[in-house]
Amino acid sequence: MRIFLAGATGVIGSRLVPLLVRAGHEVAGMTRSPEKAGQVARAGATPVVCDVYDRDALVAAVREFRPDLVMHQLTDLPDDVARLPELAAANARIRTEGTANLLAAASAAGAKRFLAQSIAWEPPAGRGDAVAAHDAAVLEAGAVVVKYGQFYGPGTYYVSEPPPHPRVRVDEAVAATISLLEAPGGSVAVVAEAH
Known part of the structure; x- marks a missing residue:
């Protein structure tokens, strides 16, 4: 399968790329950082340096790769969890404008499948609208x-101490994502069982 992975150097994307390549998929790994293109190439994927907010460049890049699947693993989160509230608008923009641009690029390229990350918990007050808009747009596209x-x-933010439920070990999230490459449209929760 030809997979265009937006967010190839993030927490999930950086783990997905080598596993997808090892499984025989042809992967284009998108990053907005020219400095991280080498990381994508070393993992065995074709690096694509592109900003998700540059819609024309994004459409051109996805069209050029001709993917079967576009995977949206983009976030815009700070390195310090304490800064999440003050920087929440950046991640909300990824979920709204970024998602719209990726869906448009996938459609323009004739990609048959689209998969996007979301969250399984109720976001803090004021941040739920962007999540709801993102999920609705992806589901509406089938x-x-x-x-x-x-x-x-x-x-992750929780290296040694797990966060409250719903939670999932990052490597288990990656394995679950790979199992969803051919899943039918819909919403899938990837969480650890609460004990």
């Missing part, structure tokens, strides 16, 4: 919304 629990493990 695509897959993957509602992840809060990630924990290496490279």
Whole structure:
């Protein structure tokens, strides 16, 4: 399968790329950072440096790759969890404008499948509208919304201590994502069982 992965250097994307390549998929890994293109190439994917907010460049990049599946693993989150509230608008924009641009690019390229990450928990007050708009747009396109629990493990906000439920170990989230490449449109929760 030809997979265009937006967010190829993020917490999920950086783990997905080598596994997808190893499984025999042809992967284009998108990052907005020219400095991270080498990371994508070393993982075995074709690096695509593009900003999701540059709609014309994004459409051109996705069309050029001709993917069967466009996967949206983009977020715009700070490195410090304490800064989430003050920087929430950036991630909301990814969920609204970024998602709209990726859906348009997938459609223009004739991609048959689209999969996008979302969250399995109720966002703090004032942040739910962007999540709801994102999920609705993806579902309206007949695509897959993957509602992840809060990630924990290496490279996440919760390296040593798991967050409250719903949660999921980051490597388990990646494995579950790979199992959803051919899932029918709809919403899928990827969370660990509460004990």
